[in-house]
Amino acid sequence: MSPVNAVMRRELRSFFVTPMAWVFLVIFLVLAGILTFYTGDFYERGQADLQPFFVMHPWLYLILVPAVTMRMWAEEAKGGTLELLLTLPVTLWQAMLGKFFAAWLFIGMALALTFPIWLTVNYLGSPDNGAIFAGYLGSWLMAGSFVAIGACLSALTRSQVVAFVLTAVVCVLLILAGQPQVMDFFSGALPRRLVNALAYLSMLRHFEAIARGVLDLRDLAYFLLSTLGWLIAGVLLLELKRVR
Amino acid sequence: MIETERLTRRYGHLIAVDALSIRAEPGQVLGLLGPNGAGKSTAMRMIAGFLAPTSGTARVCGHDVQREPLAARRALGYLPEGAPSYGEMTVREFLVFIARMRKLGAEVGRRRFDEVVGWLQLESVLETCIETLSKGLRRRVGLAQAILHDPPVLMLDEPTDGLDPNQKHTVRQLIDAMARERTILISTHLLEEVHALCNRVVILAHGRLQADATPAELEARSRYHGAVSFSAAGSGVSQEMLGRLPQVAAIEVDPLDGRVTVFPKPGARILEPVEQLLREQGLEVSEIQLERGRLDEVFRQITTAQEGAS
Numbered sequence: 001m002s003p004v005n006a007v008m009r010r011e012l013r014s015f016f017v018t019p020m021a022w023v024f025l026v027i028f029l030v031l032a033g034i035l036t037f038y039t040g041d042f043y044e045r046g047q048a049d050l051q052p053f054f055v056m057h058p059w060l061y062l063i064l065v066p067a068v069t070m071r072m073w074a075e076e077a078k079g080g081t082l083e084l085l086l087t088l089p090v091t092l093w094q095a096m097l098g099k100f101f102a103a104w105l106f107i108g109m110a111l112a113l114t115f116p117i118w119l120t121v122n123y124l125g126s127p128d129n130g131a132i133f134a135g136y137l138g139s140w141l142m143a144g145s146f147v148a149i150g151a152c153l154s155a156l157t158r159s160q161v162v163a164f165v166l167t168a169v170v171c172v173l174l175i176l177a178g179q180p181q182v183m184d185f186f187s188g189a190l191p192r193r194l195v196n197a198l199a200y201l202s203m204l205r206h207f208e209a210i211a212r213g214v215l216d217l218r219d220l221a222y223f224l225l226s227t228l229g230w231l232i233a234g235v236l237l238l239e240l241k242r243v244r
Numbered sequence: 245m246i247e248t249e250r251l252t253r254r255y256g257h258l259i260a261v262d263a264l265s266i267r268a269e270p271g272q273v274l275g276l277l278g279p280n281g282a283g284k285s286t287a288m289r290m291i292a293g294f295l296a297p298t299s300g301t302a303r304v305c306g307h308d309v310q311r312e313p314l315a316a317r318r319a320l321g322y323l324p325e326g327a328p329s330y331g332e333m334t335v336r337e338f339l340v341f342i343a344r345m346r347k348l349g350a351e352v353g354r355r356r357f358d359e360v361v362g363w364l365q366l367e368s369v370l371e372t373c374i375e376t377l378s379k380g381l382r383r384r385v386g387l388a389q390a391i392l393h394d395p396p397v398l399m400l401d402e403p404t405d406g407l408d409p410n411q412k413h414t415v416r417q418l419i420d421a422m423a424r425e426r427t428i429l430i431s432t433h434l435l436e437e438v439h440a441l442c443n444r445v446v447i448l449a450h451g452r453l454q455a456d457a458t459p460a461e462l463e464a465r466s467r468y469h470g471a472v473s474f475s476a477a478g479s480g481v482s483q484e485m486l487g488r489l490p491q492v493a494a495i496e497v498d499p500l501d502g503r504v505t506v507f508p509k510p511g512a513r514i515l516e517p518v519e520q521l522l523r524e525q526g527l528e529v530s531e532i533q534l535e536r537g538r539l540d541e542v543f544r545q546i547t548t549a550q551e552g553a554s
Contacts, residue, residue: 006344010330017332080328084389087292087324088345089317243296 003090007098008105015068015106028064028110032056036117049127053117054135054211058175058203061146064110066167068103069150070160073238077158086242092235100151100231107143111136131213138210141223142203146171148227152234155241171203178202245269245427246291246397251300253286253451260286262451263300268444270396273423275442276431279547283451284431285325288401291429292322304397318346321395325402327386331375335366335385338374339392346393360388364418380411387418398422400430404437416440435539449547463537465545472518473505474532482525489517505535 015021035056045052076082085095121127149170154163176182178199187195199205206219250263261283268274276284289295291302293309293316302309307316329338339361343353361367364384369377374385383403390398403419404412419428419441430441438445438459445462447455455462463469476482483495483504491512496505508514515534522529 003345003347006341009344010333010341013337014330014332079331080324080326081330083289083292083294083324084328087294087317087320087322088342089314089347090345091314242294 003094004098004101007090007095008102011099011102012105021106024064024067025110025113028060029113031060032114033117035060050117050121050132050135051211054139057139057142058207061143062168062171062175065107065143065146065150066164066171068106069147069154069167070163071154072099072103072151073155074157074160074163092238096151096231096235096238100147103147103151104144107147108140111140111143128213134213134215135211138207138215138219141220142207144227145203145223145230148230152230152237155234155237174201175203178205245305246429248291248302249300251287251290251302252298253290253295254298259451261290264453266446266453266456268427268429270425270427271423272444273419273428273430273442275438275445276429276448277438277445277543278433278448280433282448284448285401288399288431291399292320293317319395319397321390321393321398323386323390323400323403327383329374329382329385329389332373334371334373336370338385339388342389342392348393356392356394360392364388380407383407383411383415387415391422397427400428402431404432404434435543438539447543447546454546459539462539462542466537466542467507468535468541469537470513471505471507471535472515472532473503473535474522474529475501475503476522476527476529482522482527485521485525486518489514489521491517
């Protein structure tokens, strides 16, 4: 078994031995339901699709993902197991990927458990299931970006609380980057081109089309590249800690 | 084999390990000795590849820990300070995880698992969560983790720290049993451990190598080396006589129990003349002993002499 796989399985197991994982799953599912049916006007819209459900996902991840990723490296650094893990014959990349995949799979599980909403919408009408599938896929990809951010920032600190807060702050900034309020705030201070570039970093902007069930290659590339970028940053951070 | 060449590690302005060159060969148990904060753990962390050296090199079985980190780590079994392990896992899960990380394969993995578990007597706690284990058991789990892949080189950072005397004894027996064909580097600040385990000692203070010798050589540096001490009733008269012996440099009397220690002049053997003199004096000697030298004294000498200089 490859070390990536071994790390991933260990991490997944460690999620579920504490009640935390189950608590998060329940919170995620309850919140997903509430946000979709109440805030998202699921019924009132009178349309058989899951757009109100998907639109809420960035906000759900904002809470759930930092909670899942905060312990990833911070706990190991604090408990001393980091020294054990990193003196086993694994590269930093293998360890990072193992942990990343574990958290990403966990979010994927949470996402998959929202299937009753899909059943509901199929019961109520005849939605475009291809679009829904695309939405799920896009949402999971976006979750990957969030997880990578959390993985990187958890490597920065020994404190899980700090890791949680940092991750949540960075995520909220990235979600809001393209919103008019934020844009207005920056447009006075920064050159137009930079502001537009900033807007392009927005998670919401890239998720908008996906929530409607449209998988644009540029949006997918955005999420994949940002995932990769944050993972690289995380590995560099770990390497820096070794040298520092 | 472990070799380091001018291994150095700085934290800002602080030099934790300063140009350390040591060498441990198969069959050797090398003790890395030093007061707390001397740089023992930092040196070990560099050899294990957890910390990168600021300069210098370290090799494990010929593999440079910086250039061939994975090959070096495969040859090395390492017990970090405090024997960290994943508390939420059971002993079995933990060891299976280590076996997977080390790619032992199903058959070899199972065989080694059984051997190591039997050897460290972990059968009864296999399904217990590590965090609920006693300190001694946790240390044994850490040892099991370190030797699971049957490494030619073993590095143990304070393996008996915080254990009770019986547990210490068990751990030392294990290390002793493993020592034959392996290279073992242990760090400690316990001098008794040096006697019990090591056939060579490296003393560190302030990150620098202060001594590299066998325990016997270190003892020979002691003021007490070759000294004769005895307890006898009414030894007051004889002290003067002892002082007149040509080989004797000094005499000390323990104010508490009246035990007399006679120090020889350099190179002189004084056991026989002292015994003879005592017999002639007709003193009733309840016990007499030739001192080997006191490691703790040498240790203090070596590690504190530097403080004045730096």
